[in-house]
Amino acid sequence: QVRWEVARGWGIAELTTDELDVRAQTSFVHYGQAVFEGLRVYFHDVGEVGAFRLYDHHRRLCASARRMALPEPPWEVFFAAVCLFVDAHRAALTKSGDSLYLRPVLLATTETLGITAPITDAVLVVTGLVNFNHMGTDGDGLTIHVERELRRAWPGGGGTAKCAGNYGLARSGQARAQVVGCDDALWLSPSGTVTELSSMNFFAVRDGQLVVPEADDLVLSGITRDSVITLAEDLGISVVNKELPIEELLADLTEGRVSEMFATGTASGVVPIAALCDGDDAYPAAGSTALAKQLAGLLTEIQAGRAADTYGWITLLPNS
Ligand code: PMP
Numbered sequence: 001q002v003r004w005e006v007a008r009g010w011g012i013a014e015l016t017t018d019e020l021d022v023r024a025q026t027s028f029v030h031y032g033q034a035v036f037e038g039l040r041v042y043f044h045d046v047g048e049v050g051a052f053r054l055y056d057h058h059r060r061l062c063a064s065a066r067r068m069a070l071p072e073p074p075w076e077v078f079f080a081a082v083c084l085f086v087d088a089h090r091a092a093l094t095k096s097g098d099s100l101y102l103r104p105v106l107l108a109t110t111e112t113l114g115i116t117a118p119i120t121d122a123v124l125v126v127t128g129l130v131n132f133n134h135m136g137t138d139g140d141g142l143t144i145h146v147e148r149e150l151r152r153a154w155p156g157g158g159g160t161a162k163c164a165g166n167y168g169l170a171r172s173g174q175a176r177a178q179v180v181g182c183d184d185a186l187w188l189s190p191s192g193t194v195t196e197l198s199s200m201n202f203f204a205v206r207d208g209q210l211v212v213p214e215a216d217d218l219v220l221s222g223i224t225r226d227s228v229i230t231l232a233e234d235l236g237i238s239v240v241n242k243e244l245p246i247e248e249l250l251a252d253l254t255e256g257r258v259s260e261m262f263a264t265g266t267a268s269g270v271v272p273i274a275a276l277c278d279g280d281d282a283y284p285a286a287g288s289t290a291l292a293k294q295l296a297g298l299l300t301e302i303q304a305g306r307a308a309d310t311y312g313w314i315t316l317l318p319n320s
Pocket of ligand 1: 038162196197198199200201219220221222223224225264265266267
């Protein structure tokens with residue numbers, strides 16, 4: 001029997017979100033049982049806000065929770081928490097294109113120092129930002145450092161979960177990227193295949209095909225990635241899921257076979273990657289950003305409610 005607390009106070013009705021009291025013996029402080037989602041709701045019209053792929057975010061939060069032995073928040077709890085936060089910040093959304101970026105965070109709050117004690121209490125706290133743009137670029141695109149020493153995920157590990165520790169592990173790789181003037185790290189599998197960036201999925205356009213690195217037990221199953229694949233397929237573009245050894249990608253970049261690379265994520269959208277940097281060597285893509293821009297355009301039109309939601313991706317949130 002798990003007690004659900006959404007932010008502060010028991011039960012859903014009496015809650016205030018975006019506040020959290022933490023006591024020193026709370027289990028997530030010691031054992032890292034913290035998982036989260038990053039999702040967006042968009043201004044559609046006056047009094048009308050649409051959440052993008054809310055069911056999929058809930059499903060992924062539950063999958064992350066299972067991996068970290070956390071209780072899965074029921075849909076009703078998740079939906080109520082999202083609506084509370086949106087209601088509190090709805091006034092910030094005034095025009096088409098405005099969005100709230102939400103972080104529902106699920107924490108094990110049983111107070112115990114016993115590592116085997118069952119988790120009987122969990123908190124779902126929601127926080128967020130207005131019009132957050134994590135790594136979007138108006139410039140030539142990101143430069144990405146190929147991280148050859150450190151790993152953020154490994155077979156059987158927690159790479160497919162959106163758990164807090166993965167981002168802690170990624171921090172030192174990001175720092176190494178920044179030292180060499182790059183924006184983020186490209187993480188590799190133990191066998192040297194491409195996986196993803198620290199908070200975005202990776203794509204390459206090679207010989208006209210959209211190549212998605214296959215590393216399913218290491219990569220977060222990105223909701224933007226899935227959306228972009230769907231949109232690309234509907235444009236008639238061939239999408240190839242394959243294991244992508246980094247040496248193969250670097251050779252293809254050298255030979256000019258890669259017309260573009262891009263990264264996808266809720267916090268940044270579809271972002272062109274200008275070049276990979278491997279040690280002292282830079283490997284620029286051929287310089288096109290055409291497909292990234294086309295997919296970004298299609299996606300944002302649907303998200304903002306300006307194009308028909310033919311895929312059933314939008315949940316309109318009641319104006320309470
Ligand atoms: N990979 C990682 C590690 C991430 O943190 C994110 C952001 N959630 C993504 C990929 C992109 O996922 P999504 O498109 O669902 O935001």
